Amino acid sequence: MSMLIGWLKERIPVSGDRLREMTNEPVPNHLRRWWFCLGGTPAYLFVVQVVTGILLAFYYQPSSRTAYESVRYITEEAAFGWYLRGVHKWAATLMIAAVILHQMRVYFTGAYRKPREINWMVGMCLLVCTLMTGFTGYSLVFEQLSYWGATVGANITENVPVFGTLMKRMLLGGDTYNANTLSRFFILHAAVLPVTIVLLLGVHITLIRLQGVTELEFEDQEPGEQKHFNFFPDHFLTELMIGLVLMILLSVLATALPAEMGPKADPMSTPEVIKPEWFFYVTFRWLKLFSETTAILSMGFIAFLMFIWPLVDGAIRKRWKGSEASVWVGLFAVIAIVGLTVWEAFVAH
Amino acid sequence: MSEEVTPTTPPPADPSQDGPAPGCHAETPADPERRGFLGSLSSLAMAGGLAAGYGTFGCFAARYLYPAHAAATGWMFVCEVGRIAPGEALAYKLPDGAKVVIARQGSSGAAEDFVALSSVCPHLGCQVHWEGQNSRFFCPCHNGTFDPSGNPTGGPPKEPLPRYPLKVEDGLLFIEVPLEGLA
Ligand code: HEM
Numbered sequence: 001m002s003m004l005i006g007w008l009k010e011r012i013p014v015s016g017d018r019l020r021e022m023t024n025e026p027v028p029n030h031l032r033r034w035w036f037c038l039g040g041t042p043a044y045l046f047v048v049q050v051v052t053g054i055l056l057a058f059y060y061q062p063s064s065r066t067a068y069e070s071v072r073y074i075t076e077e078a079a080f081g082w083y084l085r086g087v088h089k090w091a092a093t094l095m096i097a098a099v100i101l102h103q104m105r106v107y108f109t110g111a112y113r114k115p116r117e118i119n120w121m122v123g124m125c126l127l128v129c130t131l132m133t134g135f136t137g138y139s140l141v142f143e144q145l146s147y148w149g150a151t152v153g154a155n156i157t158e159n160v161p162v163f164g165t166l167m168k169r170m171l172l173g174g175d176t177y178n179a180n181t182l183s184r185f186f187i188l189h190a191a192v193l194p195v196t197i198v199l200l201l202g203v204h205i206t207l208i209r210l211q212g213v214t215e216l217e218f219e220d221q222e223p224g225e226q227k228h229f230n231f232f233p234d235h236f237l238t239e240l241m242i243g244l245v246l247m248i249l250l251s252v253l254a255t256a257l258p259a260e261m262g263p264k265a266d267p268m269s270t271p272e273v274i275k276p277e278w279f280f281y282v283t284f285r286w287l288k289l290f291s292e293t294t295a296i297l298s299m300g301f302i303a304f305l306m307f308i309w310p311l312v313d314g315a316i317r318k319r320w321k322g323s324e325a326s327v328w329v330g331l332f333a334v335i336a337i338v339g340l341t342v343w344e345a346f347v348a349h
Numbered sequence: 350m351s352e353e354v355t356p357t358t359p360p361p362a363d364p365s366q367d368g369p370a371p372g373c374h375a376e377t378p379a380d381p382e383r384r385g386f387l388g389s390l391s392s393l394a395m396a397g398g399l400a401a402g403y404g405t406f407g408c409f410a411a412r413y414l415y416p417a418h419a420a421a422t423g424w425m426f427v428c429e430v431g432r433i434a435p436g437e438a439l440a441y442k443l444p445d446g447a448k449v450v451i452a453r454q455g456s457s458g459a460a461e462d463f464v465a466l467s468s469v470c471p472h473l474g475c476q477v478h479w480e481g482q483n484s485r486f487f488c489p490c491h492n493g494t495f496d497p498s499g500n501p502t503g504g505p506p507k508e509p510l511p512r513y514p515l516k517v518e519d520g521l522l523f524i525e526v527p528l529e530g531l532a
């Protein structure tokens with residue numbers, strides 16, 4: 001054994017101490033509170049998505065002639081295909097929910113403030129990539145709702161000023177949904193976006209390491225209490241526990257509420273009741289409330305405002321010291337988003 | 350390929366040995382100004398080469414990804430002009446399976462007599478359908494509505510339903526439609 005270790009050490013010149021120092025970040029005590037682990041959850045779920053996604057891709061065939069049939073095969077015939085598909089679908093749902101909750105946690109604790117503005121922007125890019133992965137993945141099944149969702153989604157990009165037509169043609173591989181569209185969606189979903197997410201996560205985590213997690217004070221903290229605990233093994237074990245709970249949860253959800261198949265896509269008829277996935281209910285309702293250009297420009301503006309919020313907030317707090325504006329803006333945004341989502345969920349049209 | 354190359358690990362750096370490695374000739378100091386100029390010239394050439402090389406690759410890749418041509422359309426024969434009397438309509442099936450209603454409103458015999466409404470909603474591309482009880486076209490995606498001649502009457506759509514181009518040649522009616530569909 002020691003011979004093997006010696007052999008390896010000669011070839012891989014890294015010392016155990018340095019490795020420990022590199023990975024063993026001291027973690028502030030408030031991370032013992034579970035809601036601060038919401039950042040680790042989407043990362044864990046992402047790994048689940050990569051594993052189950054690769055497995056699904058063994059049978060999935062991205063073309064309008066074969067896609068629906070291959071998903072049917074995965075769901076009904078392939079051994080445990082229903083389970084893997086169910087886990088992939090539920091982990092996608094939980095991942096998006098976890099990203100949103102993580103972002104809310106960062107927002108309401110003010111953790112995006114100086115010097116962490118850039119990491120907030122990286123986080124916004126991660127949010128956009130995750131939503132796009134959800135959108136392209138949903139479209140892969142080639143059922144009625146996902147087909148029309150993809151059509152509407154692609155036509156939305158067309159309204160972006162200047163680059164709209166280019167963006168839409170690049171997304172669809174043509175002017176309308178055509179024979180090349182599904183392969184584009186597939187390669188975006190299974191390669192381009194996941195790789196982008198990995199790169200962004202790398203930057204995200206590097207910045208966290210460089211800046212340290214925001215230190216927070218809590219009232220129930222004893223004055224002399226130790227402020228940090230070790231990433232390894234303490235925080236790592238917490239994350240392992242969360243991972244186990246998530247795995248059980250995913251399995252239960254995939255079994256109790258399995259991924260189903262709606263009617264196959266029919267380009268000749270839009271179903272009477274059409275809905276996107278739940279995380280797009282907000283934008284869907286918004287599109288019904290305003291005319292095309294107003295809706296799309298305002299959505300773009302809101303997204304841009306979210307992106308640069310740390311700078312806006314910085315300016316506000318410079319002008320009015322101790323301003324709590326961000327809390328009110330955040331509360332308003334959450335209420336508006338939840339309100340529009342619930343509204344869309346409960347009416348047919 | 351005459352010399353045998355044996356991979357060896359370099360000996361650990363020894364601070365007392367910082368002269369040039371044996372076999373390397375110490376350079377004779379050249380004119381520093383000329384050297385600086387040549388240096389920046391070669392950096393420039395390198396940067397230019399890299400930019401040109403990867404730039405070309407990037408352009409090729411972007412061009413490759415950009416969809417080749419707009420969906421092909423073609424003129425299809427519908428019927429003789431006289432087959433549809435003014436005030437009547439005919440259902441016509443397109444190559445991609447879509448149904449188009451071609452209605453005749455005038456009696457001049459020119460293409461302007463005829464209207465072929467597309468069922469693609471001008472808002473975001475869903476299929477509208479005819480609601481007999483309300484005499485309107487309804488788009489289920491964002492609740493758009495259109496009157497029988499395709500003008501928007503409610504919801505987000507601001508433009509009328511698109512019309513297929515029609516032409517009359519030698520008393521024969523033609524319609525311009527996409528030649529390929531999904532399937
Ligand atoms: C960011 C992570 C990801 C998210 C949020 C995500 C989300 C989704 C969603 C919502 C679906 C539709 C599920 C359904 O209705 O059945 C889907 C399908 C699919 N995904 Fe992913 N996915 C992710 C990563 C991946 C990766 C990394 C791969 C492959 C390498 C992959 C491969 C597939 C395949 C082949 C399908 C179609 C089969 C099916 O629908 O069951 N996914 N994805």
Ligand code: FES
Pocket residue numbers: 470471472473474475488489490491492493504505506
């Ligand atoms: S696509 Fe028809 S109303 Fe939006």
